[in-house]
Amino acid sequence: MELPPIDANAADSRQRLIQAAAEMFMKEGYRASIERIASCAGVARQTVYNHFSSKDDLFSEVANIAAGTILISLDGEEEEVRERLLRFALALRRRVLGEEGLAMFRAIAAEAPRFPALGRAFFVKGPEQTLSRLAAFLAQAMEEGKLRRDDPRFAAELLISMLEGFERLRRLFGADPSPEVQEEEQAARIVDSFLRAYRPSLEGSAHG
Amino acid sequence: MELPPIDANAADSRQRLIQAAAEMFMKEGYRASIERIASCAGVARQTVYNHFSSKDDLFSEVANIAAGTILISLDGEEEEVRERLLRFALALRRRVLGEEGLAMFRAIAAEAPRFPALGRAFFVKGPEQTLSRLAAFLAQAMEEGKLRRDDPRFAAELLISMLEGFERLRRLFGADPSPEVQEEEQAARIVDSFLRAYRPSLEGSAHG
DNA sequence: TATAGACTGGACCGTACAGTCCACACCCAA
DNA sequence: TTGGGTGTGGACTGTACGGTCCAGTCTATA
Numbered sequence: 001m002e003l004p005p006i007d008a009n010a011a012d013s014r015q016r017l018i019q020a021a022a023e024m025f026m027k028e029g030y031r032a033s034i035e036r037i038a039s040c041a042g043v044a045r046q047t048v049y050n051h052f053s054s055k056d057d058l059f060s061e062v063a064n065i066a067a068g069t070i071l072i073s074l075d076g077e078e079e080e081v082r083e084r085l086l087r088f089a090l091a092l093r094r095r096v097l098g099e100e101g102l103a104m105f106r107a108i109a110a111e112a113p114r115f116p117a118l119g120r121a122f123f124v125k126g127p128e129q130t131l132s133r134l135a136a137f138l139a140q141a142m143e144e145g146k147l148r149r150d151d152p153r154f155a156a157e158l159l160i161s162m163l164e165g166f167e168r169l170r171r172l173f174g175a176d177p178s179p180e181v182q183e184e185e186q187a188a189r190i191v192d193s194f195l196r197a198y199r200p201s202l203e204g205s206a207h208g
Numbered sequence: 209m210e211l212p213p214i215d216a217n218a219a220d221s222r223q224r225l226i227q228a229a230a231e232m233f234m235k236e237g238y239r240a241s242i243e244r245i246a247s248c249a250g251v252a253r254q255t256v257y258n259h260f261s262s263k264d265d266l267f268s269e270v271a272n273i274a275a276g277t278i279l280i281s282l283d284g285e286e287e288e289v290r291e292r293l294l295r296f297a298l299a300l301r302r303r304v305l306g307e308e309g310l311a312m313f314r315a316i317a318a319e320a321p322r323f324p325a326l327g328r329a330f331f332v333k334g335p336e337q338t339l340s341r342l343a344a345f346l347a348q349a350m351e352e353g354k355l356r357r358d359d360p361r362f363a364a365e366l367l368i369s370m371l372e373g374f375e376r377l378r379r380l381f382g383a384d385p386s387p388e389v390q391e392e393e394q395a396a397r398i399v400d401s402f403l404r405a406y407r408p409s410l411e412g413s414a415h416g
Numbered sequence: 417t418a419t420a421g422a423c424t425g426g427a428c429c430g431t432a433c434a435g436t437c438c439a440c441a442c443c444c445a446a
Numbered sequence: 447t448t449g450g451g452t453g454t455g456g457a458c459t460g461t462a463c464g465g466t467c468c469a470g471t472c473t474a475t476a
Contacts, residue, residue: 013453029318033433044454046436055434109380110237110318116382123381127374158401161373166335166365172317173331174324193366197405221423241463252424254466263464 014051016041021062026103030059030111059111060118066104070095070126074137081146082195088134089163089187096164102171131156138198147198159194163187222259224249229270234311238267238319267319268326274312275333278303282345289354290403296342297371297395304372310379339364346406355406367402371395 020041024032034055038045052058072091076084095101112119131153138159139152147155167186170176228249232240242263246253260266280299284292303309320327339361346367347360355363375394378384 034435035433044456045434046455047453049435050452106317106320109314112381113314119381120383123377123383127377127381128383131374154397157374158370158398161370162366165369165373166339169331169335173320173327173335175328175331175336189362190366193405197401242465243463252426253464254425255423257465258422 013041013043013047017043017048017051017058018062018065021058022066025059025062025107026100029107034058056115060115063104063108063115063118064121064125067108067122067125070101070130072130072133074133081141082191084137085159085191085194086188088137089159089191090184092130092160092163093167093183093187097167097171102168105168106172127160131160134160145200147195148200150198155194155198158197159191162190162194221249221251221255225251225256225259225266226270226273229266230274233267233270233315234308237315242266264323268323271312271316271323271326272329272333275316275330278309278334278338280338280341282341289349290399292345293367293399293402294396296345297367297399298392300338300368300371301375301391301395305375305379310376313376314380335368339368342368353408355403356408358406363402363406366405367399370398370402 017037020043021032021037024037024040028036034048035045037058038048048058052061072088072095074084074088076087079087096105108119108122112122135153135156138147138155141147142149142152225245228251229240229245232245232248236244242256243253245266246256256266260269280296280303282292282296284295287295304313316327316330320330343360343364346355346363349355350357350360
């Protein structure tokens with residue numbers, strides 16, 4: 001409509017395009033049309049094909065980029081295990097249960113059967129990476145006797161599952177928004193439950 | 209094509225239609241066209257509109273019916289808590305992580321933003337119901353001193369999350385199929401981790 | 417045998433969309 | 447000044463789809 005034909009440095013349009021496409025794909029899924037994406041980026045439809053060979057191509061590109069933004073850090077060497085896990089928990093939930101995270105989840109999960117490579121790439125860049133980092137952290141904590149010795153990857157899966165699990169279902173399907181207020185309390189409860197299961201064994205082997 | 213114009217009792221076509229629609233919607237999501245659904249049910253397209261007012265209507269109907277099939281029972285009054293949880297765990301995972309369960313999950317999650325009522329209905333009929341039953345069971349076990357006293361709904365959320373959580377991610381995005389063989393072992397490990405966190409408190413209050 | 421209801425198959429309409437083509441405008445560097 | 451690279455807007459093609467209409471057929475029931 002009223003787009004200024006001014007500068008808009010060459011390569012810039014590609015960026016705006018990706019940005020807009022990400023937004024639209026998250027909002028509408030693969031349904032988002034090239035037309036709308038282009039106009040949302042303030043760009044002619046032809047320009048889209050100038051940068052990407054097809055809609056699939058654009059979608060893959062965007063999804064791949066988006067997948068790389070899910071990493072959660074576990075830094076803070078000084079703190080106690082519980083504090084670090086708590087920070088991790090909060091960051092993970094904010095990222096993964098936020099509107100953007102949910103939208104991306106929906107969009108990619110829906111198309112995974114048609115784009116197997118994309119689905120796998122997303123998983124490897126996102127959840128798998130997060131899992132590995134957490135597992136490494138837990139492994140060290142186990143090494144130091146701060147957690148019960150056990151398979152750290154399995155433990156990491158459990159914690160991540162608890163953090164994302166049911167709340168993701170709830171939001172994915174639009175059930176009651178679940179009061180954002182108690183976000184920290186929720187995370188703390190979960191982390192504490194995890195710690196209870198992985199407390200260093202005080203007793204010998206009370207378990208058959 | 210080769211459809212037999214024989215009997216096919218009146219109301220039967222509706223059943224076949226729903227059946228076929230479920231299959232197609234799970235396979236292709238909302239993308240599945242009326243045309244294909246009809247032909248897959250061995251029925252004329254007009255017949256679809258004979259029973260449903262629109263594609264949305266058909267989709268909602270199918271999703272609603274499908275949602276009602278997710279309940280997992282916790283019967284077996286005689287067994288120990290661990291055994292019953294284990295049976296529950298296996299049943300839940302089989303149902304929810306099976307091809308059908310995943311497909312339904314994908315289809316409904318993807319359309320939930322456009323069909324808010326449907327999303328909520330699915331959640332209430334499915335996960336929410338399962339959660340309630342499990343919570344009731346856990347509450348009783350707590351009452352009987354077989355589990356540590358705590359909020360049973362929260363505990364149920366944790367267990368369900370652990371059972372579905374990461375494995376669902378893996379399969380949803382098409383990562384390595386995860387050897388079906390160790391299905392029981394996996395379930396057992398998770399249940400045991402849960403029981404460890406909810407073991408009746410042997411010690412007083414070692415936790416601040 | 418007559419009548420009503422359900423199903424068929426195919427024509428038809430309007431729309432949305434992916435992707436292509438082209439004539440023109442702009443900007444930058446040679 | 448000139449020419450190539452990039453973007454523009456709009457026309458165009460082909461396809462898929464949702465939804466409607468209808469003429470005809472079959473079946474069961476009265």
